[in-house]
Amino acid sequence: MKKIIVLCMLAFGISTLVNAQQTALTSNGKLVILYDNGTWKYADVKVPEKKGKDAENKLHEKTEKETLGMPVLDNSPIVLKDGVVEKIAFIEGPSKKLSKYFKQKNIVRCDFTLTSKGGKAYLKTDWKIMNGEAYSYFGFIKEGNKLSLELIGGKVLDLVYTKEFEPKEYQKYGFSTYSAELELNVEQIRMLKNSIVFKAHMNWSRRTEEYKVIAPSYFMKSLPKILE
Structure with a gap:
């Protein structure tokens, strides 16, 4: 026994x-x-x-x-082709701020959609906050706010928003959303196509929070789909 x-x-x-x-x-x-x-x-x-x-x-x-996990850059040309990579959840986990007030309704999720058009690459970030009053805790996504991706090896890559995005709050249903878009430059594409993302930090207008990455190899798998 x-x-x-x-x-x-x-x-x-x-x-x-x-x-x-x-x-x-x-x-x-x-x-x-x-x-x-x-x-x-x-x-x-x-x-x-x-x-x-x-x-x-x-x-x-x-x-x-x-x-050592350090991404190795190459100088090969970056040639983009028009295309859209299927949306996928990249971030999902508890918010440190929301967890102070809510035991269950404290999850932050972000879906990524990678697209390429006219020789430029864009990353659409669809945020969903499990709280009907997201502005009170996070504010806006303002011009200059950034989504910082920590890569294995210690390198941090800052993706900067160039427009302001307001949240849509659905208080009746208990969640809020932000739909925002970033443009990826050539240097960022070179770095991300060979890198695994370890952590993510979102710089909201009211605070910066660290979030769990649930698709660490997202860019390694997705970028080749829009590259020649």
């Missing part, structure tokens, strides 16, 4: 561990394990020994950066 109990406990522990992590594939084919506690690691990484030649040293330096 004791053996059965121990086996059950072990099985439960393994199941909990599996549910507490997710995986993502980098552009160079390496598997990354992302944990809910904010840590990460490569599933299997081998770093080659340094060579004497300059070219080989540069190759090693690039591989070492990838091993």
